[in-house]
Amino acid sequence: MTQANLHAYSPRRVYSVTPCDGALAFQVRECVIELGPAEATTYAQLAEWLPTVRSVDELCTAVGMDEAKLTRFAAHLGAAGLLYKKADLPAELSGEAFHKAFSEILPSWLSEAFSHPYWQKMMSGLGSKRLYTGWLIELYHYTRNANRHMPLSCAHSREKAIKGLHAKHYAEEWDHYHFFAKALTALGYTRAAIAESVPLPMTLALSNFMRQAAREDILAYSICSAVLEGTTTDRSSYNPFYEACAKLYDVPQEAIRPIYAHLDLDVQYQHSDLFHEVLCKVPSISAEHASRVLDYGHQLVEHIWLWTENIDNYYSNPKSALPRRPFDPFLE
Amino acid sequence: MLSEIPLLRRSATVSPAPGRVTIEYLDDEITLEGAGADLLERLLPHFDGQTSLSGIATRVAEPPARVERLASELQRAGVLTFLLTPSTDSGPMMTGLEFYALHRRYVSHWLRDVYAHPLWEKMVTGKAARAQVIGFAFEKYHYIEGAYEHMALAAANATPEMMPHLARHFIEEYMHGDIYRKGLSSLFPDELVLYSQPLPSTRALINFLNECASRNSFGYYAGNELLQMTENTSDEGESSSINKFYDALLKHYPYTKRLVDSFIAHTNADQSLGHKDVFHEMCESVPPLTPREVKDAMNIVKSMAEHLMLFLDGIDVFYGNFPTVPRTPCNLLSE
Numbered sequence: 089m090t091q092a093n094l095h096a097y098s099p100r101r102v103y104s105v106t107p108c109d110g111a112l113a114f115q116v117r118e119c120v121i122e123l124g125p126a127e128a129t130t131y132a133q134l135a136e137w138l139p140t141v142r143s144v145d146e147l148c149t150a151v152g153m154d155e156a157k158l159t160r161f162a163a164h165l166g167a168a169g170l171l172y173k174k175a176d177l178p179a180e181l182s183g184e185a186f187h188k189a190f191s192e193i194l195p196s197w198l199s200e201a202f203s204h205p206y207w208q209k210m211m212s213g214l215g216s217k218r219l220y221t222g223w224l225i226e227l228y229h230y231t232r233n234a235n236r237h238m239p240l241s242c243a244h245s246r247e248k249a250i251k252g253l254h255a256k257h258y259a260e261e262w263d264h265y266h267f268f269a270k271a272l273t274a275l276g277y278t279r280a281a282i283a284e285s286v287p288l289p290m291t292l293a294l295s296n297f298m299r300q301a302a303r304e305d306i307l308a309y310s311i312c313s314a315v316l317e318g319t320t321t322d323r324s325s326y327n328p329f330y331e332a333c334a335k336l337y338d339v340p341q342e343a344i345r346p347i348y349a350h351l352d353l354d355v356q357y358q359h360s361d362l363f364h365e366v367l368c369k370v371p372s373i374s375a376e377h378a379s380r381v382l383d384y385g386h387q388l389v390e391h392i393w394l395w396t397e398n399i400d401n402y403y404s405n406p407k408s409a410l411p412r413r414p415f416d417p418f419l420e
Numbered sequence: 421m422l423s424e425i426p427l428l429r430r431s432a433t434v435s436p437a438p439g440r441v442t443i444e445y446l447d448d449e450i451t452l453e454g455a456g457a458d459l460l461e462r463l464l465p466h467f468d469g470q471t472s473l474s475g476i477a478t479r480v481a482e483p484p485a486r487v488e489r490l491a492s493e494l495q496r497a498g499v500l501t502f503l504l505t506p507s508t509d510s511g512p513m514m515t516g517l518e519f520y521a522l523h524r525r526y527v528s529h530w531l532r533d534v535y536a537h538p539l540w541e542k543m544v545t546g547k548a549a550r551a552q553v554i555g556f557a558f559e560k561y562h563y564i565e566g567a568y569e570h571m572a573l574a575a576a577n578a579t580p581e582m583m584p585h586l587a588r589h590f591i592e593e594y595m596h597g598d599i600y601r602k603g604l605s606s607l608f609p610d611e612l613v614l615y616s617q618p619l620p621s622t623r624a625l626i627n628f629l630n631e632c633a634s635r636n637s638f639g640y641y642a643g644n645e646l647l648q649m650t651e652n653t654s655d656e657g658e659s660s661s662i663n664k665f666y667d668a669l670l671k672h673y674p675y676t677k678r679l680v681d682s683f684i685a686h687t688n689a690d691q692s693l694g695h696k697d698v699f700h701e702m703c704e705s706v707p708p709l710t711p712r713e714v715k716d717a718m719n720i721v722k723s724m725a726e727h728l729m730l731f732l733d734g735i736d737v738f739y740g741n742f743p744t745v746p747r748t749p750c751n752l753l754s755e
Contacts, residue, residue, distance in 0.1 A: 098748070098753075098754065099744075099754075100753070100754055100755070101750075101754055101755055117755055139608055139609075139612055139746055139748060140607060140608055140609075141605075141606075141607060141608060141609055172753040172754065173753075174753075176753060177751060177752060177753055178752065181752075189752055193755045196755070197755075286719075286723075288726075289624060289628070289723065289726045289727050289729075289730045290620075290621070290624060290730060292624075292628065292723075293620065293621075293623070293624030293627065293628070293727075293730075296624065296627035296628060296630075296631055297620070297623060297624070297627060299627070299631070300623075300627055300630075375751070375752065378751075378752055379749060379750060379751035379752065380749070382750045382751065382752065382755065383617070383749040383750040383751075385750075386750045386755070387617065387620060387623070390619070390620045390738075390742075391620040391623075393620075393738075394619075394620045394621055394730075394734060394737075394738060397733070397737055397738075398730065398733075401733070413430075414715075414719055415715075415718055415719050415722040416430070416715060417522060417526070417714060417715060417718045418501060418711065418714075418715075419427060419429065419430055419469075419501060420429055420430050420431045
């Protein structure tokens with residue numbers, strides 16, 4: 089075996105690693121793979137080595153295997169689903185086939201996006217009404233900021249059919265921030281204070297990232313939109329959070345009903361189908377382009393995780409202003 | 421003055437104690453004792469921007485002249501302002517050099533949180549994980565490489581006064597990312613370094629710079645100056661802290677030798693450009709600013725400080741939870 093054989097592999101995304109009867113369970117998209125302690129250590133060393141410039145000899149010494157044995161081990165990891173062969177990437181695929189691949193990946197991405205401890209904290213009663221309010225006010229800004237990126241996607245799109253779909257989406261969504269303003273007024277905030285407030289940096293970052301996607305590639309923008317809409321397709325996935333907050337933190341129903349109304353409207357408009365409609369208009373997509381688009385989608389997943397971190401971190405501090413006022417050098 | 425409406429500056433914090441009142445504001449602290457403290461304690465609830473000085477004097481049953489005297493002293497110390505100060509474009513203009521002084525005062529205060537970020541402590545004590553240490557180098561690379569985006573956008577959208585500064589800035593800095601790239605290429609293939617993904621928090625910082633650069637030349641540079649102030653230092657104390665940081669990195673993470681070399685090379689490259697004085701030169705050359713322009717620029721600067729904290733949070737928290745480094749882009753099989 090030569091060095092090229094080992095370098096033919098790349099690691100797949102592992103969503104979680106948990107101990108399991110003395111072994112380690114690696115969650116990849118479609119299954120869980122259990123490795124014994126020695127195998128898990130070798131896998132970790134191999135996965136760390138693969139993207140580096142370190143020599144094969146160095147790796148062999150570190151793991152205590154010769155190259156032939158290590159390559160066989162990599163082949164087993166490939167068959168199990170922890171590694172993939174770069175040569176197996178298809179040269180191109182149809183828009184519909186790409187959507188099918190995305191649909192299979194999306195549940196894992198969403199579980200990653202919402203894996204932040206904030207959700208467990210809120211559901212278990214360790215959160216607070218303040219943290220709920222913070223989440224709501226950032227959701228207000230995020231929804232209002234749709235006006236910063238949705239029209240931009242139309243402006244930068246060259247395909248008439250696709251830009252028409254995004255224009256319709258925008259026309260249906262542009263004023264949805266009112267639902268969140270209504271919920272916030274039920275919590276005692278005036279509409280003026282809500283409108284004047286400034287979002288957290290990560291809330292702003294979400295819309296700035298969408299603006300970046302809108303300028304660069306309409307499919308990249310569309311996948312980001314699909315990831316966001318993917319969070320609102322099923323009432324059973326979001327109701328428990330709001331019901332728990334109402335019960336645990338004395339949040340009035342008037343501060344929750346507008347959120348349900350908004351989510352129901354999204355379902356009614358079938359916005360989660362938009363990406364499929366867009367991709368139906370794409371006869372073929374190169375592997376390189378498909379990867380770039382997927383990468384935008386996953387970056388958005390990571391944005392959601394860090395957005396949650398920013399909300400949790402800021403609103404957990406009782407000294408942090410709520411809502412955040414713009415800075416005034418003449419008054420501060 | 422008695423008709424004016426006083427407001428204790430919103431970011432001032434008051435700590436009353438028996439016979440004494442302390443007000444903290446930015447990096448300053450003012451303490452009043454005895455009769456002055458007693459009067460201040462009675463006045464403070466009324467410094468809420470609702471009542472004129474004469475009205476306050478009536479409410480606390482004090483001679484207006486005494487109230488006015490204390491208010492003047494507090495105004496001179498910077499902790500009290502009057503609502504007649506401008507809030508729109510109709511107020512008096514501020515010169516560029518006045519803005520420079522205002523900028524320096526707030527930025528030195530806002531940067532305190534940046535310098536106290538827990539990531540530094542973790543790195544100098546060896547408690548940071550490999551992903552956080554290498555991740556730090558990658559994120560610095562992406563941030564510096566972002567000059568291709570925001571500095572170019574700033575030059576392309578510059579006002580006439582700002583154009584020469586912003587053009588020169590881009591031309592002098594666009595290749596600085598390669599200094600970090602060289603360090604990272606000692607550990608990873610060059611192609612992988614080029615195509616690696618920044619963290620969302622780093623992307624957030626670059627995108628925020630991009631957005632500001634596209635709409636407000638002066639505000640953009642005022643924000644960028646906050647970032648530059650963490651890089652350009654000729655202060656001996658700060659230089660010594662930076663050297664200690666590099667020494668600690670090498671001690672705990674010997675594999676970072678080439679990375680540290682690239683950090684030092686970049687600091688030297690920045691310092692040799694004399695960028696330390698550029699913002700002052702800009703402030704000398706810009707036309708006077710309206711109150712609205714001052715507010716807009718200072719809001720950009722404050723938001724930049726928050727984005728810089730986010731940049732450090734991202735390295736600390738994200739690499740702590742998702743320790744894959746380098747961050748290679750997705751493809752159809754990786755997921």
